[in-house]
Amino acid sequence: MDRLQSLEVFIAVAEAESFAEGARRMGLSAPSATRGVNALEGRLGVRLFTRTTRRVRLTEVGQSYLEDARHIVAQMQAADDDASGSAANPVGTLRLTCSNEFGRIYVTPILTDFLDAYPDVTADVVMVDRVVNMVEEGFDVAVRIGALPPSGLTAVRVGSIRRIVCGAPSYFDRFGRPETPADLAQHRIVSVSPVCPTSEWRFGPDLSETVRLTPRLRFNSVAAAREVVRRGWGLTRVLSYQVGPELEDGRLCSVLERFEPDPLPIHLVHVEGRRAPAKVRTFIDLAKARLRSVRVLG
Numbered sequence: 133m134d135r136l137q138s139l140e141v142f143i144a145v146a147e148a149e150s151f152a153e154g155a156r157r158m159g160l161s162a163p164s165a166t167r168g169v170n171a172l173e174g175r176l177g178v179r180l181f182t183r184t185t186r187r188v189r190l191t192e193v194g195q196s197y198l199e200d201a202r203h204i205v206a207q208m209q210a211a212d213d214d215a216s217g218s219a220a221n222p223v224g225t226l227r228l229t230c231s232n233e234f235g236r237i238y239v240t241p242i243l244t245d246f247l248d249a250y251p252d253v254t255a256d257v258v259m260v261d262r263v264v265n266m267v268e269e270g271f272d273v274a275v276r277i278g279a280l281p282p283s284g285l286t287a288v289r290v291g292s293i294r295r296i297v298c299g300a301p302s303y304f305d306r307f308g309r310p311e312t313p314a315d316l317a318q319h320r321i322v323s324v325s326p327v328c329p330t331s332e333w334r335f336g337p338d339l340s341e342t343v344r345l346t347p348r349l350r351f352n353s354v355a356a357a358r359e360v361v362r363r364g365w366g367l368t369r370v371l372s373y374q375v376g377p378e379l380e381d382g383r384l385c386s387v388l389e390r391f392e393p394d395p396l397p398i399h400l401v402h403v404e405g406r407r408a409p410a411k412v413r414t415f416i417d418l419a420k421a422r423l424r425s426v427r428v429l430g
Contacts, residue, residue: 138168138171141168141169141172142197143198143201143202143205144158146194149187150187150188178193179191179193180197181194199267206407206408206409207404209410210410211407221252222414224253226411227255227257227271228255228256228273228274229259229260229269231261231275232259234373235259236259238426238429241422242419242422246414246415250411250414266403272409273412273415273416276398276399276401277396278396279396279397285403286408288399288400291397291398291426292395292398292430293371293398293429294395295371296372297367297387298361298368298369298378298384298386299361299367300361300383302364303367307319307320311388312388313333313335314343316345316367321349322348322350322351323349323351324351324353324357325352326354327370328369331346331347332344354370373428400416402416
């Protein structure tokens with residue numbers, strides 16, 4: 133087993149926390165994977181894993197080495213791609229993370245079209261409503277909503293989203309439209325805890341205008357709140373992409389637009405910059421074009 137393959141085996145075992153599963157992902161036998169990692173540890177003179185009968189875990193040195201190993205393997209893949217011209221034929225597994233609703237509505241259709249176009253690529257997608265550490269958790273691409281902290285990652289802006297108050301036309305026919313944030317106190321409010329965790333809704337570009345409300349109905353699910361509001365029962369506050377199809381076809385309408393906070397940017401984030409593997413560069417190009425064409429993300 134050469135040194136590059138040893139690094140790939142090490143990464144697979146670390147991500148799977150199992151020699152058997154890591155070997156399976158690499159198409160190797162478990163003994164072969166064990167020998168490869170043992171050889172790597174012998175060459176480095178350190179222990180990369182602690183091993184028990186139930187689990188394999190990285191040592192502190194192993195955790196640090198994993199980040200470097202991923203970088204080296206990605207750089208080698210990018211160099212191979214450049215040399216062979218395989219940017220036109222990406223290969224490998226694309227690991228991507230995004231939020232649940234954004235992923236369901238916008239990312240999934242792009243991914244399936246990407247996989248149709250490039251049959252040598254597979255995708256491993258984690259949809260979770262938290263910011264993951266891309267390097268530590270081994271992701272190639274992340275969709276990030278909101279301001280980005282300083283980092284060594286590469287970000288491509290693809291749009292923005294608004295924090296909106298919306299309701300169905302049938303609701304406005306019955307109860308009228310609020311003209312100012314203060315008017316919301318006279319309306320049926322449906323609260324969504326992931327979007328508005330408190331009963332105080334903030335408005336204005338700098339979020340300086342606060343309205344305290346007493347919601348008639350509270351959900352921890354955007355989908356449930358969207359369904360109730362779509363039926364004309366009340367008003368809710370969500371991120372514009374979470375009701376994008378409904379806004380486009382008129383089933384929901386936004387109100388109080390002139391009181392909205394500043395939009396939140398949407399970025400595609402990846403690790404390797406211009407030296408990213410072909411699978412990453414090609415997906416970014418496709419997703420960038422598709423997301424920028426979505427009117428509600430403009």
